[in-house]
Amino acid sequence: MSFVEIETASQPDCWRRAADLAQSQAAVLPASGERIAVVGCGTSFYMAQAYASLREDSGQGETDAFAASEFPFGRRYDRVVALSRSGTTTEVLELLDRLRGVTPTVAITGDPQTPVMTSADAVVVLDFADEQSVVQTRFATTLLTLLRAHLGLHTEAVVRDAETALAEPLPEGLLDCTQFTFLGRGWTAGLANEAALKMKEASLSWTEAYAAMEYRHGPISIATTGTATWMFGTAPEGLREQVEETGARWVESGLDPLAELVRVQRLAIARAAARGLDPDSPRHLTRSVVLADA
Numbered sequence: 001m002s003f004v005e006i007e008t009a010s011q012p013d014c015w016r017r018a019a020d021l022a023q024s025q026a027a028v029l030p031a032s033g034e035r036i037a038v039v040g041c042g043t044s045f046y047m048a049q050a051y052a053s054l055r056e057d058s059g060q061g062e063t064d065a066f067a068a069s070e071f072p073f074g075r076r077y078d079r080v081v082a083l084s085r086s087g088t089t090t091e092v093l094e095l096l097d098r099l100r101g102v103t104p105t106v107a108i109t110g111d112p113q114t115p116v117m118t119s120a121d122a123v124v125v126l127d128f129a130d131e132q133s134v135v136q137t138r139f140a141t142t143l144l145t146l147l148r149a150h151l152g153l154h155t156e157a158v159v160r161d162a163e164t165a166l167a168e169p170l171p172e173g174l175l176d177c178t179q180f181t182f183l184g185r186g187w188t189a190g191l192a193n194e195a196a197l198k199m200k201e202a203s204l205s206w207t208e209a210y211a212a213m214e215y216r217h218g219p220i221s222i223a224t225t226g227t228a229t230w231m232f233g234t235a236p237e238g239l240r241e242q243v244e245e246t247g248a249r250w251v252e253s254g255l256d257p258l259a260e261l262v263r264v265q266r267l268a269i270a271r272a273a274a275r276g277l278d279p280d281s282p283r284h285l286t287r288s289v290v291l292a293d294a
Contacts, residue, residue: 004133004202004279008265012162014129014142015154021124022149028106028122029150030079032060037075039068040083041091043136043197044143048083049190051147057186058151065190068092082107085130085139086288087114096120108146110139133280135202137265140194141258148258161259170267171251175274179227180205181219182264183212183239188232188257195230195264202279203271212236223248230264232257 022029030036036055038048045067052065066072068082068091080103084092087109096119099105107120110130117123129142148154180199184192189211196209210219213236215229223229225247231240235252243250253260272279 002133002269002278002280003131004135004137004265005269007131007133008137008262008269009166011138011141011262012159012166014126014138015145015159015162017128018126018142018146019149019154019159021126022146022154025124025146026150028124029147030055030061030063030081030106034078035062035076036079036081037064037066037071037077038081038083039066039071039092039095041068041089043140043194044083044085046190046194046197047140047144048081049193050144050187051081051190053187053190054148054153055151058153060151068095071095073098077103079103080105082116082120083143084108084116085110085136087111087116088288088290090291092116093119108143134282134285135198135268135279137198137262141261144258158256158258161255162262165253165255165259165262166266170263170270171249173249174228174251174267175271177226177228177249178206179222180207181215181222181227181229182207182209182232183215183229183235184209184232184257185212185234185236191232191257191261192230195232195261198261198265198268199271201282201285202268203275203277204283205268205271212239215239216242220246232260 040048048065052063055063105120106122107116108124109116112125129139182192182195192209196207199205199207223246228249229243230251240250
């Protein structure tokens with residue numbers, strides 16, 4: 001088995017550990033009422049998007065999400081949360097250095113032996129969810145579980161849905177689709193972005209992601225026989241019917257959206273295997289982007 005297969009299968013156990021950890025880490029995570037920003041790169045940025053939407057929608061405070069390289073230094077926040085599996089990503093470390101002494105920062109990382117441990121004012125370490133594969137699976141979903149639990153939005157039912165996502169066969173015919181579009185609403189828009197990225201990284205698949213209501217405004221033109229449109233969460237009224245009229249395959253399961261992401265991870269791994277690709281080592285990618293001139 002590849003590393004990513006093993007790591008994907010371990011997610012239910014990691015989520016349980018993260019949920020338990022949330023209470024003991026409450027003092028360093030954002031307090032209700034704080035105005036915060038969440039930053040990351042790649043997968044971590046998409047998890048930041050999901051968390052920002054969840055936190056703000058739950059009434060716990062204004063929350064913005066940015067790619068670390070695009071942080072608006074002219075804005076003022078009570079706290080900045082930096083997400084970095086490796087703890088070595090150049091853009092994240094440079095951002096934390098610039099914020100030192102200006103804005104309190106907390107980093108969530110998978111590796112306690114990296115520079116982020118001293119770059120941030122506080123650190124939450126999820127070393128039990130760290131990964132050997134270049135492609136992120138369990139670290140991303142575990143950190144989001146930690147943050148959902150901190151918001152009071154995690155239940156054991158989410159973990160059971162993840163177990164279902166791992167156990168049930170993937171829908172027939174998906175491996176043969178030529179194109180995938182992932183849709184989300186609110187916090188699941190970030191998950192849709194991550195699903196599209198996962199399929200690109202692991203299996204070199206042609207993927208796109210959109211806010212569900214935006215899909216009608218042009219992107220649906222790509223839908224046809226042999227393509228798939230995959231919904232995270234509850235679809236807008238009538239959208240499924242419109243997609244099916246194009247001949248495209250509509251995919252949704254009713255599972256918790258984070259568990260639905262596990263199904264996409266499994267599909268990405270299966271497509272990689274079918275195409276003779278190594279999902280642990282995607283082309284042109286490394287585990288962390290460290291810029292030599294930084």
